[in-house]
Amino acid sequence: MSAVPATPRTVSAETAVGPGAHPAGPVLDLLLTAPRARTGWRVVPARVGAMCIVELQKLRHDRTELYTRAIQPALWLLIYGETFTRLHAIPTGGIPYLDFLAPGIIAQSAMFIAIFYGIMIIWERDAGVLTKLLVTPTPRAALITGKAFAAGVKATIQAVVVVVIAALLGVGLTWNPLKLIAVAVVVILGGAFFSCLSMTIAGIVLTRDRLMGIGQAITMPLFFSSSALYPVSVMPGWLQAISKCNPLSYQVDALRGLLLGTPAHLLTDFTVLVVAALLGILAASSLLGRLAK
Amino acid sequence: MTTDPDRSAEAQAEAVRCTGLRYTFGDTRAVDDLDLTVHTGETFGLLGPNGAGKTTAIRAITTLLPVPAGMIKVFGTDVAGDRMSVRRLLGYVPQQLSADAGLTGRENVSLFARVYDVPRRERAARVAEALEAVVLTADADRLAGTFSGGMVRRLELAQALVSAPRLLILDEPTIGLDPIARTSVWDRITEIKNATGMTVLVTTHYMDEAEQYCDRVALMHKGRVRALGAPEELKAGLQGTYTAPSLEDVFRHYAGSGFQGADGQSDGEDFRDVRRTRNTANRVR
Numbered sequence: 001m002s003a004v005p006a007t008p009r010t011v012s013a014e015t016a017v018g019p020g021a022h023p024a025g026p027v028l029d030l031l032l033t034a035p036r037a038r039t040g041w042r043v044v045p046a047r048v049g050a051m052c053i054v055e056l057q058k059l060r061h062d063r064t065e066l067y068t069r070a071i072q073p074a075l076w077l078l079i080y081g082e083t084f085t086r087l088h089a090i091p092t093g094g095i096p097y098l099d100f101l102a103p104g105i106i107a108q109s110a111m112f113i114a115i116f117y118g119i120m121i122i123w124e125r126d127a128g129v130l131t132k133l134l135v136t137p138t139p140r141a142a143l144i145t146g147k148a149f150a151a152g153v154k155a156t157i158q159a160v161v162v163v164v165i166a167a168l169l170g171v172g173l174t175w176n177p178l179k180l181i182a183v184a185v186v187v188i189l190g191g192a193f194f195s196c197l198s199m200t201i202a203g204i205v206l207t208r209d210r211l212m213g214i215g216q217a218i219t220m221p222l223f224f225s226s227s228a229l230y231p232v233s234v235m236p237g238w239l240q241a242i243s244k245c246n247p248l249s250y251q252v253d254a255l256r257g258l259l260l261g262t263p264a265h266l267l268t269d270f271t272v273l274v275v276a277a278l279l280g281i282l283a284a285s286s287l288l289g290r291l292a293k
Numbered sequence: 294m295t296t297d298p299d300r301s302a303e304a305q306a307e308a309v310r311c312t313g314l315r316y317t318f319g320d321t322r323a324v325d326d327l328d329l330t331v332h333t334g335e336t337f338g339l340l341g342p343n344g345a346g347k348t349t350a351i352r353a354i355t356t357l358l359p360v361p362a363g364m365i366k367v368f369g370t371d372v373a374g375d376r377m378s379v380r381r382l383l384g385y386v387p388q389q390l391s392a393d394a395g396l397t398g399r400e401n402v403s404l405f406a407r408v409y410d411v412p413r414r415e416r417a418a419r420v421a422e423a424l425e426a427v428v429l430t431a432d433a434d435r436l437a438g439t440f441s442g443g444m445v446r447r448l449e450l451a452q453a454l455v456s457a458p459r460l461l462i463l464d465e466p467t468i469g470l471d472p473i474a475r476t477s478v479w480d481r482i483t484e485i486k487n488a489t490g491m492t493v494l495v496t497t498h499y500m501d502e503a504e505q506y507c508d509r510v511a512l513m514h515k516g517r518v519r520a521l522g523a524p525e526e527l528k529a530g531l532q533g534t535y536t537a538p539s540l541e542d543v544f545r546h547y548a549g550s551g552f553q554g555a556d557g558q559s560d561g562e563d564f565r566d567v568r569r570t571r572n573t574a575n576r577v578r
Contacts, residue, residue, distance in 0.1 A: 022426075022428075022484055026425065026426040026484050026485065026488050027422065027425065027426075028422060028426055028454075028485070028488045028489055029422070030415060030418055030419045030422050031419065031422055031423060031426070031454055031455065031457050031489065032457060032489060033457055034381060034409075034456060034457040034458075035406075035409055035410050035411040035412065035456065035457070036410065036412075037377075037381060037410055038410045046407070046408075046410065047408060049407070050404060050407035050408055053404075053407070054393070054396065054400070054404055057395075057396055057397075057400050058393075058395040058396060061395060061396070061397075061436060062395060126389070127389055127390070127391055128387040128388065128389030128390070128391030129391050129393055131357060131385075131387045131389075131391065132385060132386075132387055132391050132449075132452070133408065134356075134357055135355045135356065135357060135380055135383060135385040136380060136405065136408045136409060136456075137377045137380045137381050137408070137409065137410075138408050139377070292357050292358070293358065
């Protein structure tokens with residue numbers, strides 16, 4: 001409890017901005033009036049928009065993550081995909097294995113981005129960013145929805161990179177703009193669910209170290225129990241049952257149907273993804289208060 | 294500045310009123326029957342050792358923590374009853390350096406303009422005004438990660454300012470800053486307060502700051518207010534006990550000194566508080 005800092009510096013990194021910076025006082029014409037509050041249904045879209053814009057601004061300043069995260073899906077397609085295409089070991093319904101694999105890898109790379117959003121929210125808690133956002137007139141559900149869709153936007157940008165890699169490798173993808181928009185919606189919904197799953201776990205375990213371990217423990221089971229690498233029909237019965245509970249399977253099914261034109265259950269896929277995202281938002285919102293304490 | 298649901302004269306005169314506030318973490322009673330009133334337009338300092346309950350009280354006032362027992366009103370609005378209305382009255386700068394290092398100064402402030410529903414047509418001008426008020430216009434388009442500790446604090450003031458709050462809450466705003474940066478942050482707070490008439494509620498460990506900038510201070514220890522008044526009044530109260538007492542003497546008198554608190558049993562330190570303070574101090578170095 002000292003009247004001066006414990007380690008006073010002789011040189012300050014501070015710009016010299018003493019009391020004379022505003023000789024007549026600062027001009028605060030606009031800042032004397034509080035903005036009119038949005039109400040009702042307009043609140044959530046506004047907050048989602050704000051969070052998505054922040055995500056895009058961060059990506060604009062630093063694209064390193066975008067490039068480094070492209071390496072793993074590229075390796076999956078180049079090494080695993082090309083090798084298994086030659087083996088003809090997996091029944092793919094008459095399409096090359098690389099084509100079969102590409103939507104699975106898009107879903108996987110999107111999931112990998114989203115699943116670590118819980119770590120980000122814990123970091124934001126530790127850095128005070130979350131605390132400050134929780135003091136704004138933003139309902140917790142709107143904050144989580146914003147984070148979830150921001151994860152979806154980031155996952156979509158990652159998906160674009162994987163689509164380009166797949167196209168360069170000769171995968172016969174659709175270029176129908178409506179189908180590509182539907183692909184983006186599927187990736188956003190998947191990203192929203194997996195980020196909420198991660199933020200829900202963050203609300204339970206509360207620390208980065210624990211979440212890192214759990215994140216790594218659940219990503220591979222989620223990936224291998226989905227239809228990303230092989231069709232559900234070749235799985236053993238118990239794994240088929242798990243696969244039916246795994247939203248990633250529905251995401252992959254929808255992506256295959258939209259990108260490759262293979263038979264898909266689009267209505268079921270979209271319904272499951274929307275319901276999963278809503279449940280995820282509900283669960284993560286209800287636990288957000290634990291992070292604020 | 295902001296439409297207030299309670300127009301009574303009392304509500305306008307009192308920025309914050311805490312009555313019988315209690316908060317416990319497990320077996321620890323962090324805030325113990327706290328009664329506190331902050332008058333409109335004043336700069337009010339909440340002082341006390343680590344673990345005294347300052348941050349818990351602040352977090353309850355800012356709606357971050359529920360109000361399990363007692364009552365808090367901000368400009369007459371019940372914190373437990375209408376959180377969203379209360380949040381619109383607040384500007385909050387937490388203890389940690391909370392600006393997003395991956396965004397520019399302008400983008401950091403714009404985010405808060407968006408979440409406070411500043412219309413698009415006036416957003417850019419309002420953000421620019423807030424940045425100018427804290428003398429960051431020239432650095433506004435640099436990443437916040439490149440800012441010094443004092444600049445980050447000023448940026449956080451701009452973030453809090455952009456929504457025109459009636460009550461500015463600052464949790465140890467100058468922790469870890471060098472004397473020049475500390476003075477600069479306080480100069481900006483004083484200028485903004487004088488220009489807007491807003492109420493400022495601040496926690497600090499620096500007695501010289503409390504003495505210089507606060508109209509009244511409350512000294513908390515073990516969750517309760519042990520002394521309350523203008524710094525001069527508190528010092529005058531110890532005239533017989535100390536020779537020319539300072540506010541630091543007042544602090545020692547009520548909170549104890551050395552490793553033991555006033556009750557001679559504990560030093561009042563809380564691991565989470567100390568870690569948070571150290572993290573903040575490390576980030577600004």
